[in-house]
Amino acid sequence: TQLLEQSPQFLSIQEGENLTVYCNSSSVFSSLQWYRQEPGEGPVLLVTVVTGGEVKKLKRLTFQFGDARKDSSLHITAAQPGDTGLYLCAGAFYSGYALNFGKGTSLLVTP
Amino acid sequence: SQTIHQWPATLVQPVGSPLSLECTVEGTSNPNLYWYRQAAGRGLQLLFYSVGIGQISSEVPQNLSASRPQDRQFILSSKKLLLSDSGFYLCAWSHTGGDTEAFFGQGTRLTVV
Numbered sequence: 001t002q003l004l005e006q007s008p009q010f011l012s013i014q015e016g017e018n019l020t021v022y023c024n025s026s027s028v029f030s031s032l033q034w035y036r037q038e039p040g041e042g043p044v045l046l047v048t049v050v051t052g053g054e055v056k057k058l059k060r061l062t063f064q065f066g067d068a069r070k071d072s073s074l075h076i077t078a079a080q081p082g083d084t085g086l087y088l089c090a091g092a093f094y095s096g097y098a099l100n101f102g103k104g105t106s107l108l109v110t111p
Numbered sequence: 112s113q114t115i116h117q118w119p120a121t122l123v124q125p126v127g128s129p130l131s132l133e134c135t136v137e138g139t140s141n142p143n144l145y146w147y148r149q150a151a152g153r154g155l156q157l158l159f160y161s162v163g164i165g166q167i168s169s170e171v172p173q174n175l176s177a178s179r180p181q182d183r184q185f186i187l188s189s190k191k192l193l194l195s196d197s198g199f200y201l202c203a204w205s206h207t208g209g210d211t212e213a214f215f216g217q218g219t220r221l222t223v224v
Contacts, residue, residue, distance in 0.1 A: 006154075033212055033213075040218065040220070041217055041218065042117075042201050042203070042215030042216050042217050042218050043155075043201075043213075043215050044215070045212050045213070045214070048212055088154065088155070090213070092211070097143060097160055097162060097168070098143075098145055098157050098160045098170075099157075099213055100157075101147075101154045101155040101157075102154055103154035104154050
């Protein structure tokens, strides 16, 4: 059972465009994390959001945690080719030992 | 600082051969350890996790097993590989239970031929 649904699955845009990717669930998470993964490498943590409604910014990336802590979004402003990669969201339960990952959004930014 | 080492980076093995992938963590004690498998360019499937030496939890029944002989060592094994075992295997660690961030190794690309 896939607890986290990410959309879109694939996204191809040109440099300078804005984009938003989504991570949705019917489950309530104690925290949610976003990772970026480049081909042939392990995922690297971008951000953790904990509080419902929380917004965090990392340069051109804006992360938001839903008020009910069931969903999250990642918005990238003025995308650059270096933003290309697989973006994964992962949710943690209060009583769980391991993160539950979505299937990811594969982003391609072309010059 | 903490580091995680995973090897080998790539591996080509014939069907029916054994497998041993090793992962070690440095710079922390009593970490939670995880093995994930990732289909090409897609999400991560949790295979095993461990909260302590000798304590292994399996998430998905399969042809693989895991062991934790030391606090910061996690091993993924198989007695006889299947074609369907091919994939990208990732080891990860976290400080405590699932509320905290996971830190990943560089991964092992396994191709069973």
